[in-house]
Amino acid sequence: MKSFKEIICSKCKNPVPIQDIKYVQDKKESPRILCSSCREEKKENVSRVLKKQSENPKKSYHCLRCTYDFKVNPSKADINCPYCGKSDRIKENKIVPIDAILKDS
Ligand SMILES: [Zn+2]
Numbered sequence: 229m230k231s232f233k234e235i236i237c238s239k240c241k242n243p244v245p246i247q248d249i250k251y252v253q254d255k256k257e258s259p260r261i262l263c264s265s266c267r268e269e270k271k272e273n274v275s276r277v278l279k280k281q282s283e284n285p286k287k288s289y290h291c292l293r294c295t296y297d298f299k300v301n302p303s304k305a306d307i308n309c310p311y312c313g314k315s316d317r318i319k320e321n322k323i324v325p326i327d328a329i330l331k332d333s
């Protein structure tokens with residue numbers, strides 16, 4: 229019978245059985261040893277970010293003060309013109325089709 233081995237997860241610092249461990253290679257970081265629950269957490273975070281981005285596509289706005297067109301995430305409470313910093317003369321550009329915005333970004 230094989231001996232039961234445990235490895236310390238590099239995230240939660242808990243000893244976890246070796247069969248529950250995987251090496252995770254991030255783009256910038258060196259490989260990390262993660263247990264299954266930490267891997268699940270990681271996956272969840274990524275999908276949540278992706279979902280958030282697709283639910284809130286940037287909308288096109290136009291500032292009447294400086295006739296400046298810009299795109300901003302409409303989930304922000306106040307939309308300010310990046311050019312003059314004011315929010316009182318902002319108009320939403322509704323004529324722009326959604327797929328044009330997506331292609332453009
Ligand atoms: Zn862990």
Ligand SMILES: [Zn+2]
Pocket residue numbers: 291292293294295296309310311312313314
């Ligand atoms: Zn402006």
